Amino acid sequence: MDEIHNDKEMSFLGHLEELRWRLVKSAIAIVVVAMLLFVYTEPIVEHVYIKMANSDFPTYRFFCWVSQIAGMGDALCGVDIPIKWQSTEMMAQFSTNMYFSIVGAIILTFPFVFFQLWQFFKPALKESELKVSRGVVFWSSLLFFLGVLFGYYVVSPLTVQFFGSYQITKEVENIITINSYLSLITTTTLFSGLFFELPIVIYLLTKMGVISSRMLQLYRKHALVAILVLSAIITPPDIISQIIVTFPIFIMYEIGVVVAKRVEKKNKI
DSSP states (O other), X not given: OHHHHHHHHHHHHHHHHHHXXXXXXXXXXXXXXXXXXXXXXXXXXXXXXXXXXXXXSHHHHHHHHHHHHTTOTTTTOOOOOOOOOBOOSTTHHHHHHHHHHHHHHXXXXXXXXXXXXXXXXXXXXXXXXXXXXXXXXXXXXHHHHHHHHXXXXXXXXXXXXXXXXXXXXXXXXXXXXXXXXXXXXXXXXXXXXXXXXXXXXXXXXXXXXXXXXXXXXXXXXHHXXXXXXXXXXXXXXXXXXXXXXXXXXXXXXXXXXXXXXXXXXXXXX
16 A cells, blocks of 8 residues: 555656656746847847837738728828837836846747647546647647737737827827836737637636536627727727727637537547
8 A cells, every 4th residue: 555655656746847847948948038039139129119109010001001991081090109218217127128038038939838838738638638639739829929919910009009199188298118118018919819828728628627618608798798898908998999809809719619619529429
């Protein structure tokens, strides 16, 4: 009996050791990429972030084209945002640079980190479950980066354009600090990527028996309301921006419903 207990204990400790090393590998990858981003901060900030404040940013040009095609003139065209780049605290630029580098590294290394976690949980799955979950790393990474692109080219520009040009009165000048500007875009982009992981989350919860496709369909209206509230939080307070953000996230929910049905169908076989 003692030998069996010791074998189980060693097995448990072995799993913990494997998890620790996979987390260490993920952390090393994040740190290495973060260091590279830190070194090349200046060109990245100039070409990826500050460019979003200019009216020639691709998103603004697209909406301007749509506005003209729809006969609305320049109603949806972007404007050069009157931002005065400054830092008001001694360590603000350094801490902002660290935050930008770490979050950027998390985004870029997402496939590797997810692969490490998946490799840890994979041995616990049955053969039938492995067949159903084939390609999960690829699809998870694809959805994440689609969300990141959506956050960068849709959510962030809408937010920057609205809040950057909004004024209570012309007497009050917008003097935006660089840390608030970079943090807004970086955080918005990261969370957009995570929101697009909804089908993967639904897949895992369905596999565990926590939710079902019937439950998802039953609470579809509630989910839509929750997505609308979420969109209202992460976007400017105008209906157009909220609809633009709500639509793709709700599509992710509907894809999740289809995924849940497929999982249930596989389980019955």
